[in-house]
Amino acid sequence: MIHKIGIIGLGVIGASLGMALRSCCPEIIVAGRDLDGEIVTRAIELGALDLPLDDQLLAECDLVIMATPLQAMAETIKQIKDHIKPGAIISDVGSVKSWVMQLLEENIPAAIHIIGGHPMAGSEKSGLQAADKFLLQNAAYILTPRPGTAEKPLQELTELLKTIGARVVIMNAREHDQAVARVSHLPHLMSAALVNNLAAKPEFLALAGGGLRDSTRTAASDPDLWQDILMLNRDAVIEELESMLQILIDVQLALQYKDGEMLHRYLQTACTTRKNVPSLRPCLEDARDLIAIIPDQPGVIGIIGTLLGHADINIQILQLLNVRDEDEGSIKITVPGEKAFAACELLKKQGFQSWLLEK
Structure with missing residues (x-):
């Protein structure tokens, strides 16, 4: 059983893991x-940890998670490898798995x-200040066990991650690297390309709407972090770039x-595929989105939350879409499908212009 967990590195992922674990598993020492x-x-003040991790406590941990940047992992492994007890689990949160797994297998004792x-979750923001205990809820969390890993530790880690709301996916390191090159690393490069394409005409940025902001959000991520990710997974990324170029x-x-005709097929395929993306998140399979026009004034979002809460309608996602010059804005609210009509009617009765989006 996992009773004590050590987290090394308290950036957005490490601290978010700590917050989620302490919230969902209060019996475990983090x-x-x-x-x-x-x-x-x-981190202790924010509720991400119970206490600092010294070498003595490290030796008592049943699970050690390295949440450091990739370039720091070799030194981290060197510092901790002699302090981890036999039978413990060591894991990481790195975006590249073949390189990390090789590093671990070459340095960590067989016991x-x-x-x-x-964890397929994160933020363009970094550091402890960006941590969120809900960050991993409904997010895919990929595990790549060393070949021959016993069933019990893998099951224990899987169940722990499910407890904090993650969707666990098990695959080998090579499969992981190819998959994330397509769904994460290539999109990051495309985001950067869109922004860099605007560099020659920065005045066009004033014309940008929500679509460009959504498409380029990850371009604001840490360049040092992403340089390491892309270089360490370069073979898979090059393959995806070649496909995208074609x-x-x-x-x-x-x-x-x-x-x-060809252009329409291209756009229709993208449209159909994109509409199916939310179904990858089980909790949102039956959810519906509604749009509400709200005044740009303090407390209005709280009022909407209270209205829906009193009606026993859970807000699953809330997104601020736009703030207009006439001191009003629009928000998108995701609620359970069976309560979507009631939510929309309730907001209308309270004077908020609202409508349901098509599924």
Whole structure:
């Protein structure tokens, strides 16, 4: 059983893990360390840790999670490998798994269970201040156990992660790296490309709407972090870039030769596929979205939350879409499908212009 957990590195992922674990598993002791001692103190104050992680406590941990940047992992492993007890589990949260798993297998004693990990959640913001105990809820959490790993430790870690709301997916390291190159690493490069394409015409940024902001959110992420991720997974990323380049060439040719039929097929495929994305999150399969126009004034979102809460309608997602010049804005509210009509009617009765979006 997992009774004590050590988290090394208290950035957005490490601290969010700590918060979620302490919230959902209060019987488990969560300790942590960071290069900055003040961050450890602050993490305890924020509820991400029970106490600091020294070497003595590290030796008592049933699970050790490395949540450091990739470039720090080799040194981290060197510092901790002689302090981890036989039978414990060591994991990580790195975005590249083949390289990390090789590093662990070459340095960690055979009596320690190596189970790589990668939570598919994060933020363009970094550091403890961006941590969120709900960050991993409904997010895929990929585990890459060393071949031959016993069933018991893998099951224990899986159940622990499910307890904090994550969707556990088990695959080997190579499969992971190819998959995340397509769903994470390539999209990050596309986000950066869109922003860099605007560099020559920065005045066009004033015309940008929500679509561009959504498409380029990850471009604001830490360049040092992403340089390491992309370089360490470069073979898989290059393969995905080649595929993307061919797609863009095909679109260019369709426009050049006025092939509207091909262009429509391309756009229709994207439209259909995108509409199916929410179904990958089980808790939102039957959810509905509604739009509400609200005045731009303090407390209005709280009023809406209270209205829906009193009607026993849970807000699953709330997103601020836009604030207009006439001192009003629009929000998108995701609620359980069976209560969507009631939520919309309730807001209308309270004077908020509201409507349901098509599924």
